[in-house]
Amino acid sequence: MDIRLDSISHHYGDTEVLRDISLEIPSGQIICLVGPSGCGKSTLLRLIGGLERPEKGRVLQLGSAPEGCLNPLTFVFQDFALLPWRTVKGNISLVLEDHGIRGAKAKAIIDDVLARAKLSDFAGALPKQLSGGMKQRVAIARALAVNPAVMLMDEPLSALDSQTRELLMDDLVNLWSRRPFTAVYVTHNLSEAVRLGHTIVVLSRRPGQIREIVTIDTPIQDRRPGDPVCQMKHDLLWGLMREEARAADEELLDV
Known part of the structure; x- marks a missing residue:
């Protein structure tokens, strides 16, 4: 089952959180969402999962769920629950x-x-x-x-120390390699995104819009820390985000 986001926009009160998000989430891939703090990553995940309804636009489920699927969309949160x-x-x-x-x-x-x-x-x-x-x-x-059909993962490793995070990334890679699954993975950690994502969607600061879509062709089971291609993608992502991340941080500090 594929997911298509068709011109998603959303407000909380007078605050515009997301603006005109259109995206394809193909079956069997891990799509990572990254962006500055407050850019609407988790909000977008909730809209995909049906916890909230978008103010404008549509979330479309295309095709059939896998055989034996009990919940087409399932969340994994950072607090384990x-x-x-x-x-x-x-x-x-x-x-x-x-x-x-x-x-x-x-x-x-x-x-x-x-x-x-x-x-x-x-x-x-x-x-x-x-x-x-x-x-x-x-x-x-x-x-x-x-x-x-799709796992929706909201910063699942952010509460863990760096060594445990590395081990869990290895576990996720092994799980996907043995039986590929579809996931939308929200993270603020660019190393996680580069390690796990087939496609990385960079959102702008609020209101979140798609600024760039970065693909990584290296198979996820072949990626290693310090790999030149992965480091290049990491640097590209940080270059896209640096100034907006600084501005978002200063905006949050002023609240």
Whole structure:
């Protein structure tokens, strides 16, 4: 299933947040959204996911969801959103219970996503026993359990330290390489965008508009820190954003 954004504009009160956003999100790719603070990245993600309706324009779902898809659009947030009294397995089973899936069928799905996320040995652990990186892996496994057409990821690694972030990026690359999925990935971290994104959409400062669309042809499984092509793309993105990021920071400080 592809997603098409057709001339999306949005206000909060008198504040214009997004202006005339048109974008294609093709199946099987990770699309990263970057831009200065307050440019509307997370708002755009909520509009794509149906948590809010755009003031103007349309979000179109084109084609069919994959076979066995329970939720066409599924969110992964930065705060993990795990139930502390449920085990790893229990947190994942929750999304299946909402669809009436229990017993052997649920077990097969849970065992599959636990294996894909390298969590099989932690099925009985409680969230309080897990590191931040492990908790986010559980959140990703839970999203995969519903076999979504598109995962909507709102700064999923921003709460983690740099070493854990690198490990989680490796995990996401491995997950995608074994079974490609579609994702819209919001981040303020350009290294994440260059590491994970097939396409990187640069938004301007508020009101957010598409300033540039940057593609990276190097397969994501072949990208490494310090790779010359990745560094060139990183520098290009920062060059596009630097002055607007400074202006947005000063604007936020004045509020």
